[in-house]
Amino acid sequence: MPYNYNDAVKLLTSSGKFRISLGLERMEKIMRLLDNPQDKLKCIHVAGTNGKGSVCAIIASILKEAGKKVGIYSSPHIFRYTERIKICGKDISEEDFSRYVFEISELADKNNIDLTEFEILTAVMFKYFYDNNVEIVVLETGLGGRYDATNIIKTNLCSVITHIDYDHTERLGKTLDEISTEKAGIIKSNCPCIVLEGREVFYDKAMDVGAPLEIINPFVQKEYIDALSLKGEYQQENLALALAVTEKCFPQITSENILNGLKNVKHPFRFQYLKDKNLIIDGAHNPNGISVLKNSLDLYYPNIKRRFIFGCLRNKDYGKMLNLLLNEDDEVYFYHFKHENSATFDELKAVCPVCCEELNKDVKINFNDGHLNIICGSFYMIAELMKFLNINQDNL
Numbered sequence: 001m002p003y004n005y006n007d008a009v010k011l012l013t014s015s016g017k018f019r020i021s022l023g024l025e026r027m028e029k030i031m032r033l034l035d036n037p038q039d040k041l042k043c044i045h046v047a048g049t050n051g052k053g054s055v056c057a058i059i060a061s062i063l064k065e066a067g068k069k070v071g072i073y074s075s076p077h078i079f080r081y082t083e084r085i086k087i088c089g090k091d092i093s094e095e096d097f098s099r100y101v102f103e104i105s106e107l108a109d110k111n112n113i114d115l116t117e118f119e120i121l122t123a124v125m126f127k128y129f130y131d132n133n134v135e136i137v138v139l140e141t142g143l144g145g146r147y148d149a150t151n152i153i154k155t156n157l158c159s160v161i162t163h164i165d166y167d168h169t170e171r172l173g174k175t176l177d178e179i180s181t182e183k184a185g186i187i188k189s190n191c192p193c194i195v196l197e198g199r200e201v202f203y204d205k206a207m208d209v210g211a212p213l214e215i216i217n218p219f220v221q222k223e224y225i226d227a228l229s230l231k232g233e234y235q236q237e238n239l240a241l242a243l244a245v246t247e248k249c250f251p252q253i254t255s256e257n258i259l260n261g262l263k264n265v266k267h268p269f270r271f272q273y274l275k276d277k278n279l280i281i282d283g284a285h286n287p288n289g290i291s292v293l294k295n296s297l298d299l300y301y302p303n304i305k306r307r308f309i310f311g312c313l314r315n316k317d318y319g320k321m322l323n324l325l326l327n328e329d330d331e332v333y334f335y336h337f338k339h340e341n342s343a344t345f346d347e348l349k350a351v352c353p354v355c356c357e358e359l360n361k362d363v364k365i366n367f368n369d370g371h372l373n374i375i376c377g378s379f380y381m382i383a384e385l386m387k388f389l390n391i392n393q394d395n396l
Helices: 005-012 025-033 052-065 094-110 117-131 176-186 200-209 222-227 235-249 255-263 287-300 318-325 345-349 379-388
Strands: 042-047 070-073 085-087 136-140 158-161 193-195 213-215 272-274 279-281 306-310 331-334 372-376
Touching: 005 094, 005 117, 025 094, 025 117, 042 052, 042 176, 052 070, 052 136, 052 235, 052 255, 070 117, 085 117, 094 117, 158 176, 158 235, 176 200, 193 200, 193 235, 200 213, 222 235, 222 255, 235 255, 287 318, 287 372, 306 318, 318 345, 331 345
Parallel strands: 042 136, 042 158, 070 136, 158 193, 193 213, 279 372, 306 331, 306 372
Antiparallel strands: 070 085, 272 279
């Protein structure tokens, strides 16, 4: 029977599935029923607060260029769930996605396993990659690390931990040490670990499990920086991590493979510039992400008036984000998007340090009046906002 993508989405976003419930017990049960495909795959596992998606995209692009059959698992998606599961840059088909979602969900229900949305997606990913003989899986954690569904793997080629900062503090902890402890949960026994920051928590965990630990030097060759298709000052650290992983795990990969891989990296909405609207779309959604966005704007566009379109989830520290982001003469519009946790205009206005307006159907923005336009604050609003502003997805 044909499987319907929209029905699969309805299942994933139903009240019973669309929730966060950290822990590995449910994953262990469902993966056992699937004959543990994750144990037969070679994974590079990436955790961190910001930058992990970019690191995964860079590694996957280099491996693809080197002739590897590489799968990448990332989140969140912007337009369609199928974006989260790719083989050599190609999304899983809607038919395959829907079939795996229903088959795994039915198997779970039959065995009284109450899977969350992310657990279903993670099980789908591992089974799909195994069934399609993927050589290397580049695996991005969803939330934290220790109890994240992706951490069902027992071993990996390498653990990678990007920059650590405050985010999801209600689940991961109130201090950087507590958050780092959750991220360090992906460090595996006798498997190398490459980190951006030399935190004591990482040393302790690596020593406990006998994992060789490497702290990267964030400076890389200029030719590699120039080749990278992803822009933004912060991408240099992500690039350094990806190159360190490549050197550690795949020393046979040539500099030509690396350069071509860097030129072809695709990772939308990370300081992405759309020329026709003089618009930057960036997924920065926490104070650290906003801070590095501001630094990149100041570096690349120091003397251009800015217009921000900002929306945010209510559980983020949007007051701090706005104070980090805005200058006194910036033009600011707030957008309340269709998410149950989207911050309202009044909530954002109450903490905004400059004058602001609500973006609604009665507001018309002239994107060609000389301002640099910036959309930021949440990945969850980008697709909706692009439709609202008549920005053509095909031009991305």
